[in-house]
Amino acid sequence: MKKSSGAKLPVYPTPVWVVGTYDNEGKPNMMTTSWGGVCSLTPPCVAVSLRKNTHTHGYIVKHKAFTINVPSEAHAREADYIGITSGRNLDKFAATGLTPVRSKLVDAPYVGEFPLNVECRLIQTVEIGQHTQFTGEIMDVMAEESVIGVDRDASVLGTEGIPDIEKVKPILYVPQVGTYHGIGRNLGRAHSIGKTIGGER
């Protein structure tokens, strides 16, 4: 039986992403968000929503660029710290020991230690309630070499050079409950496992 949870946010799953920007003086800054997702395939775009009172909000508007940095499970503590602190009086890179790396294609730094870094050029800004949704066109994705290479069938499947999610080990956030989770087992191949339903069943 179904029960109403009310007009709240238990929409699962949501990602844990660290947004990298340069501040007004050009110093690297970062913040953690779970409010975002892919919003276009052609061109490849990703959107993140930030409250207007965050520093990162102003920095994205100024530099028209940001990075999405995907922390690995091993960085859960750092990702949490980046989310609960403010860059106003704190150098979050120095405090965490993480390394800002200048993106080649956009005016934003990425997090060197995180396995996946997505360089985005701001292409659209939309106001939604207390948040501003920033849409970034993905200009490049930098991946740590050790997480690249999906499986033995990569050359057959055309997945050479693509990061393996089981090596990236991204983190999920559970809204309201406030916990982080890792990713689990492979459930099968998309555009394939459903073929046995319907006509072929």
Next chain:
Amino acid sequence: MKKSSGAKLPVYPTPVWVVGTYDNEGKPNMMTTSWGGVCSLTPPCVAVSLRKNTHTHGYIVKHKAFTINVPSEAHAREADYIGITSGRNLDKFAATGLTPVRSKLVDAPYVGEFPLNVECRLIQTVEIGQHTQFTGEIMDVMAEESVIGVDRDASVLGTEGIPDIEKVKPILYVPQVGTYHGIGRNLGRAHSIGKTIGGER
């Protein structure tokens, strides 16, 4: 060492969500997408991006409503099927044996068997490349009773009545690679595990 993957979409993790709508004749329809995410907290909103040539695109425009249905691992095959078939000549509910349930608050059906159903009222439409991004204000979340109740500390933590992600067992999609994954282990409490970094370390 970092390696460029190019301007593509290995942004992890992305969700597997089934979007429920009524068609032009009022018959229930659904499609699967991984292009979406939370985009506002106040009011609670979620966005999904659909190509203009999908049937669901027109149905959302017509009814100004949609549901986000979160399949459980047990429904991975159905979710895949819903993603690879078109509602043009097919009743996907009949084919999968899933049950459309009329939402109380919005003009869209939800999937009875999926553990989490999010009822959304369309509040904004944004064009991005070949996709249209539909922003829905969450009017209610329906959860299967068996997935509600997070842990023994629910009354202390204020999480009574909230679905437990470890019971919901939502599915992740890996762009480009084309695999589905489950969720994994609890990595700790948000706004907490990072406190040991910095001043307190």
